[in-house]
Amino acid sequence: MKNFSGNVLFLDRSDINTDEIIPAKYLTENTKGALKPYLLEDLKLDDRNPSGDIQGKGVVITRANFGCGSSREHAPWALEVNGINLVIAESFARIFRQNMYNCGLLAVELPAEKIDQLFSTFAGKNTFVETDFGKNLFIIKGDGQEIKISFTVSDFDRSLVEAGGWVDYADRKYQ
């Protein structure tokens, strides 16, 4: 199982699409590692590109419908090769969410008010998420403050994470 704790990159907008996460022109790469420099290249938040803030981050916290648009699994791969194995959002696009779990990565939904609280408490500050996957608990720390939030992951999604992804899971289970 992968590490789901890390420093937080806050992306304060809904509907961040997979073209913004990894532009189509890089889909000609045949290895996941080659995607590393291009994560969030076309994303603009308040006229600012946040790709310079990725270094050292392990968790993304964002708003609703994260990962909408294209089905490209290059989006979770680009996150993963940058050390980001966990995205916490108000909601996800279906394919992106499935792709995360299929890769053994974690995409966790929290209610809008919890997401609001995380942004208002921690955005702009050095923030760390400690994930206890066994206890379904996030401990979020930053600037002397600490918030504990429990989360839910379905049994199926949990088994994908524990199996390291859908290929290993399906290979064991289906003829």
Next chain:
Amino acid sequence: MGKTIAEKIFDSHSVDNPSGDIHVISLDAVFCHEITTPIAINDLVSRGKDRVFDPEKIKVVIDHVTPAKDSKTAMQGKILRDWAVRNNIKDFFDVGRNGVCHAIFPEKGFVRPGYTVIMGDSHTCTHGAFGAFAAGVGTTDLEVGILKGVCAFHYPETMKINITGNLKEGVFAKDVILGIIGKIGVNGATGKVIEYVGPVVDTMSMEARMTLCNMAIEAGATSGICYPDITTVEYLWKFIKDDYVSKESALIEFQKLISDTDAEYEDVIEFDVDTLEPCVTYGYKPDEVKPVKNMDGTRVDQVYIGSCTNGRIEDLRVAANVLKGKKIKEHVRGIVSPATPGVYSQAMEEGIIKIFMDAGFCVTNPTCGACLGMSNGVLADGEVCASTTNRNFNGRMGKGGMVHLMSPATAAASAVAGYITNSGMFKK
């Protein structure tokens, strides 16, 4: 309790229910292209599992960048080509015989009512036009589909959209779907199946239904779906005539799939088209939609007619109707990409290609290229494109470029004017 069409398809394909509402369903078709499949192939090879569940059910096309533009895209094609040969996949469409996946696979009769279809491409929802459950998936789902012939989904929740009224002249399926997305939003149907019903859908051609279903993903939907009817049977008849004694018997069989009258829906949306005008997007999200008249005068540098949304013969006919005897504005680069060799060939026979060329359009081979800024019409920073494609995301057709989505009629009229404008086909 009755069932929706999507529920009926799931019930007949479910092979496992590992937990909760997750169903692992068997697949009738797995479609592949050269952008998302090679990494799945490489992974299967590295696992020592270079095999496919059924070579007859796997259909493969090179369409996103074709002919290859550089060494990397050439290698993607080669990985796909070599894999198809190794695994005895006969339905492989390479340069000269290839077209945009969601146009060529229906044209070849590979999608039937009641089918389950996946592809590593979000616009796979297009194939729901045939009464199939068709969903875009990532590379890992594709890989398992190729190896095992199964895919996991939540049991489908359905949003029914009842489309009523009369379309005005010059208002098309593209305007309807832009209008719908504008109403429900890019997150409006996330994780749901959109079932398009009502008199407007009933009178639509298969091409128009494909345009409608194609953009279901832009509202977040897993699949769009239309009921199979006589239009579906007529379109498929040349492929299915040996399987049924008559069109009527095929129709009776297909219509068993139609949602029961007491089926349960997550949402029911009424969408009346009586007052619908030609639509265009103005921002970086497909739900940022306005009537064309509100954007009239917006200068365009490029006009692109093509793609899995609007690159079919009907689309080219509509655009040619607007362009006939006219020249596009000097500053406009017009690009038309017939979506398949079949469409291209038909357009030549009908004189449509000549109309495009006489108007000043560049006619490219069938490819997805420009739609996602990969080839054949990439925008420069600050340029504006009037496009019949499906996504206006920031940077979609080239970094710093702006894309306005619209119908082929509006795109053709905008090419002539040099700015976004309604076509003369539109009668208020």
